[in-house]
Amino acid sequence: MSRVPPRVSAFINQKGGVGKTTSTVNIGAAIASLGRKVLLIDLDPQSHLSLHLGVDGASIGQTIYDLMLDPEARTEDCIVKVRPNLDILPSTVDLAAAEMELASSADRNNILKRRFAEVSDRYEFVLLDCPPSLGLLTLNGLCLAGEVIVPMQAHFLAMQGLSKLLETVKLVAQGLNPSLKVGGVILCMHETQSTHSKEVVAELDQFFEDSAGSGLPWEQAKVFRPAIRRNIKLAEAPSFGQTIFDYAEWCPGAIDYRTLAERFVRDWDRAHGMDSGAARAAEVAASTATSASVNERATEEIPVAAPANALASQAVTEQKPVAVRASKSVRGSKSAPEPKVVPEPSPLIPIESPRNAPQELSSATLSVEPKRVRRGA
Ligand SMILES: Nc1ncnc2c1ncn2[C@@H]1O[C@H](COP(=O)(O)OP(=O)(O)OP(=O)(O)O)[C@@H](O)[C@H]1O
Numbered sequence: 001m002s003r004v005p006p007r008v009s010a011f012i013n014q015k016g017g018v019g020k021t022t023s024t025v026n027i028g029a030a031i032a033s034l035g036r037k038v039l040l041i042d043l044d045p046q047s048h049l050s051l052h053l054g055v056d057g058a059s060i061g062q063t064i065y066d067l068m069l070d071p072e073a074r075t076e077d078c079i080v081k082v083r084p085n086l087d088i089l090p091s092t093v094d095l096a097a098a099e100m101e102l103a104s105s106a107d108r109n110n111i112l113k114r115r116f117a118e119v120s121d122r123y124e125f126v127l128l129d130c131p132p133s134l135g136l137l138t139l140n141g142l143c144l145a146g147e148v149i150v151p152m153q154a155h156f157l158a159m160q161g162l163s164k165l166l167e168t169v170k171l172v173a174q175g176l177n178p179s180l181k182v183g184g185v186i187l188c189m190h191e192t193q194s195t196h197s198k199e200v201v202a203e204l205d206q207f208f209e210d211s212a213g214s215g216l217p218w219e220q221a222k223v224f225r226p227a228i229r230r231n232i233k234l235a236e237a238p239s240f241g242q243t244i245f246d247y248a249e250w251c252p253g254a255i256d257y258r259t260l261a262e263r264f265v266r267d268w269d270r271a272h273g274m275d276s277g278a279a280r281a282a283e284v285a286a287s288t289a290t291s292a293s294v295n296e297r298a299t300e301e302i303p304v305a306a307p308a309n310a311l312a313s314q315a316v317t318e319q320k321p322v323a324v325r326a327s328k329s330v331r332g333s334k335s336a337p338e339p340k341v342v343p344e345p346s347p348l349i350p351i352e353s354p355r356n357a358p359q360e361l362s363s364a365t366l367s368v369e370p371k372r373v374r375r376g377a
């Protein structure tokens, strides 16, 4: 295992339905397929991350709720192995109660960080799927994370939401987590041909360019490329408990997420002088270069054709979208514990869970005035 600490990325946007969970699952799965150890943390009581990966928290025993509320719970006992190199710390709807139950705890902001420390040396990449609110759960994510990644749509109103989120990150970085940065924005469900989208992307690019050297947590942030095109396969895959790579590995959504993940890994490796990782990522990137290059710029028109061999592969995976899941495992010894493995699920997963949690750290309580990112500045 590398001595470089894990890249811990919190996928946050207080707006709902923007692509946080879809991005966490599929970027995590793509990184794991590169042979890197990945932990996904489901911080959302909706449990969509867990359900997307075929994990029904209600039937697997301990979850992140136990981890945060029960001092006797061991972190390794709450982790589930879902794919090679890919583990998940699942949630259930119980997690909604954690916000209130922890409200009076003096250490309430740092519980997740403290518990994660027990397993941190086992992972190279940790991705947190946060709920669409800025409550105590998200705050725990912000205290654990080294960076915030913001999935969003390229719409003008989304820019206002981003501005509020950045102010929140700044406040957290000024107090609770001084090392917190903003990694950047992932454009999800991207409308490649819309003029409005192109204008918003240009504004975002300009905003981050202008922020360079500002000393603010987003001074090194960027708009990640490629943008993730709107692709119905990404919406279908969760109902089978599958990642997009299990479900339709050469659809446009899979190509975009794979390319994004490879660059995500490559940039991290380069920043930490890890040539082997870069080389590995480059090798895989080369195999998808033909299709990925069409979406190099978020604002360009993008054809959706996959390579000829890829289409054949897609046909196979679409005919048999069987969830790839393991049966229950024997728990390992205390010295070398094995994560739990997901029980065999039903083929279709009902995604019905309550919306989440009370808001503690809302922008309003922090007195952050909404403001435009650039327009009119
Ligand atoms: N690129 C895409 N193309 C088509 N559908 C998408 C795409 N990305 C996400 N979706 C779908 O959009 C919906 C919202 O996505 P997702 O659940 O990832 O958002 P979220 O931000 O996690 O939502 P919430 O705030 O409720 O947690 C889901 O049904 C998902 O399958």
Ligand SMILES: [Mg+2]
Binding pocket: 020, 021, 022, 044, 048, 049, 129, 130
């Ligand atoms: Mg979600």
